[in-house]
Ligand SMILES: NC(=O)C1=CN([C@@H]2O[C@H](COP(=O)(O)OP(=O)(O)OC[C@H]3O[C@@H](n4cnc5c(N)ncnc54)[C@H](OP(=O)(O)O)[C@@H]3O)[C@@H](O)[C@H]2O)C=CC1
Ligand SMILES: CC(=O)C(=O)O
């Protein structure tokens with residue numbers, strides 16, 4: 001039975017009200033149906049078509065078949081959809097069935113991208129409720145493949161592309177972004193995308209994926225998030241020659257012009273969105289990452305995820321490992337393969353943690369040995385630089401490029417790889433770790449999967465199940481001697497969403513290292529004895545949303561204690577305050593409650609048995 005809707009009244013939601021669907025629509029306009037013929041894309045259309053169709057086309061408004069009969073009629077979309085009404089739960093079931101049908105992960109990625117473009121709430125609900133199964137698709141490893149194939153799979157724009165040619169006009173480009181209330185930006189210049197090197201503008205997949213996790217793992221509202229690529233060219237010859245490449249076809253700009261471009265970008269962000277806008281630097285090459293962090297950290301609300309987020313997640317894993325090995329941080333010898341943003345960030349934060357345990361900085365640094373592409377960081381080495389933070393870890397030791405030899409000699413209890421060198425932890429190296437330690441700690445943090453320094457299978461098998469293992473990209477469970485181990489994912493995804501939530505809700509201007517140590521502790525506290533017994537040093541991925549809220553609460557407590565919060569008065573109930581600001585991915589009414597609408601005649605259907613997505 002159809003309800004009777006007064007034809008003289010159709011309801012129009014203003015753009016302002018759509019931008020914040022968690023609020024009730026603010027502006028309601030009555031339009032007389034009979035005298036309102038107007039032009040739309042050059043055609044004379046009825047106002048119902050003009051005004052209502054947006055509800056199907058705009059991913060933020062679209063609810064698919066969940067529009068009630070009353071909504072369909074009042075919005076003028078009645079007849080534009082089949083007769084069936086479907087709840088969001090029924091739509092989710094269709095999504096799960098659909099995604100299972102794809103064999104290739106890249107096709108699953110494309111399905112999710114299309115869903116994101118079509119129905120934002122459904123996309124985020126699907127992602128939030130299936131983190132374990134879908135994080136490897138929207139994030140590492142599949143996002144790496146999506147970046148490599150970016151030119152081929154590019155369909156619709158998502159995010160903002162600012163090129164070096166926009167210098168002098170970056171603010172104008174930012175003004176083209178259609179959202180007025182951006183609070184968080186993830187920005188890359190595409191020079192070091194995961195462990196895949198320089199992908200130029202094709203690196204856009206990374207800020208898009210990271211910000212999808214801002215919403216799915218921390219409930220930060222999607223319209224408050226802005227992914228940005230700074231396209232300064234690429235030095236990858238194959239991309240410059242690739243007819244499908246969508247970025248600037250020129251070598252990377254460097255030096256003063258690059259720096260001026262970055263400075264203008266930072267200033268333009270503040271001018272457009274305010275001083276408190278969080279700017280997360282992601283996948284910049286090493287020669288820029290540290291430099292830019294140092295330059296901007298005390299002037300903007302910013303952090304570098306590859307340095308600080310990675311440090312925080314690795315230290316968190318080591319905090320949990322400490323409960324198994326019984327050793328203080330300073331009682332370990334650590335050996336790093338790689339001395340870039342990730343490894344140096346981890347080493348620096350660990351030194352801070354050791355100092356808090358009572359070591360001096362020198363004692364703490366003496367426990368840490370590092371290898372880069374030119375071998376051991378050694379004072380007398382002729383090849384390779386010892387610039388920046390590398391010099392803190394350089395040793396009075398004969399230069400060597402023999403990593404296995406060094407491992408045999410110094411007998412580290414903790415081995416960490418972030419070198420983007422797949423298979424660099426050879427079976428001999430893993431065996432040596434097993435021979436010298438009852439519970440060797442082995443972290444193969446490089447992404448995507450093919451770049452991991454070793455697989456979970458190799459680590460557990462060669463150490464007869466004794467190692468404490470984590471990897472940057474996910475590995476399936478491994479069974480050794482009848483015991484099954486679920487490898488932990490030592491990925492900064494445990495950290496950056498919660499840190500962002502804490503920073504945004506407290507309004508702190510600058511993000512200190514203490515914030516990252518707090519995040520490490522919070523993640524480690526969520527590792528139960530039961531998880532440790534199964535070899536897990538991180539909570540399961542689907543617990544990250546709760547962990548993010550806890551991180552945010554810790555940051556708020558810290559911010560009020562240190563008097564660096566800018567949101568006053570201090571909320572009485574911090575958890576409630578945080579949760580009240582989070583995104584709600586359930587559908588909401590598309591119409592204001594002008595009068596009591598008659599009930600929609602939902603058709604009775606056989607209840608579906610929910611499909612379980614395999615991780
Ligand atoms: N799990 C996680 O959450 C994260 C993982 N990562 C991963 O870590 C990896 C490195 O990232 P990042 O540190 O930012 O990158 P960088 O480019 O800053 O550092 C890479 C480091 O590895 C060294 N290196 C390269 N090849 C070798 C080799 N054959 N032997 C020894 N050392 C080598 C480089 O040496 P040199 O200094 O001489 O160039 C450099 O020190 C990437 O794969 C990335 O995906 C990064 C961030 C987070
Ligand atoms: C995870 C991440 O940030 C990286 O691999 O770069």
Ligand SMILES: [Mg+2]
Pocket residue numbers: 194282283305306
């Ligand atoms: Mg990164």
